[in-house]
Amino acid sequence: MLTVDPGPVRGEELDWRARAACRDVEPDLFFPTPTNGAALVAAERRALSVCRVCPVLEACRTWAIAEQPHGIAGGLTEDERRRARRATTLRAGRAERPAVVPGPSARTDRAPVIAAGQTALTAGTDRGDIARALGMTRRTVDRWAAALAVPAGGGRW
Template sequence: MSTLGVNTGWRARAACRDHDPELFFPTAHSGPARAAQAAAAKRVCAGCPVREACLRFALAHLPHGVAGGLDEDERRAVRRRGAVGRPVARPGPRVLARRARAGGCSAAQVAMWLGVSTRTVHRWTAGGAA
C-alpha cells in the first residue's frame, strides 16, 4: 500500500473514502463560493481518524485540493513556515465565521457550515472583521 514510496495504508480508514472525490477539489477560484466548497470538504476532514497522516502526505505530495483539513493555500503557508511535522494552528469557528461573513456569505450559510445557530453566527460576527 504505497504511493510515491509513502505508506498510505491509512487511506482505508479515511473519512473521505465514501465521499465523491470532487468534493475535495473546489471549482470556484475565489470568494464565498470557494470558501463554501472548501468548508464542505473540511467538515469531512474534521472528524477523520487519520487526518494527521493525510496532512503529512498532502504536505509532501498534493499541490491541489483539500486534504488533511487544509486547502492548498493553507498547506503552502505551512510549508513556507517550515512547520511540516509540527501541529498546525487552524482558525477557530469564530474566525471562520467572521471571514465568511466578510466574504459575503449569509449568516444562515455560515451557521449551516459550522453547525451552529444563526444567532451564534451573529454573536460571533458582531462588530468585527476577520
C-alpha cells in the same frame, strides 16, 4: 476508494488511506470549482467538514503538505498547505526566511497563517523560527502552542 489522488504507494506507510473518511465521498468535493469568493469558501467548508472528523487526519496532513498541491487535503486548503510547506522548509534549514509576512490584508484572515503555525509546531519547528517566518510575535506562537498542548520549547507532544 480514495477521493484524493494517493500518488505512488510506498508500502505500509500509506495504510492510513484505507481508513480515510473521504474514501466514500464524491471526489469533486475536495476539488472545488469556484475560484474565489463566498462560493469557494462554502465549497472548502464542505470538504473540510469531512476532514475534521477523519480518523487519519494527522497522517493525511503530513502527506498532503509534502505531496498534494491541489484541492482540499489533510484538513487544509491549498494556501494553508503552501504556507505549512514553507514553515517545514524553514525547519529543515532549507530556507532563510519564507516570504510569508502578512501585510494589512492578510491580517484580516489569519486562519491560513494559524494553520501553518500550528502545523509547524506539531512538526517540532522552533517557536521563534515560526514567529519570524509567519510575521507573528513569539507570544502569539506560544498561545498557539498552548492551544495545541505543545510542550514548552516546541517539539512534538
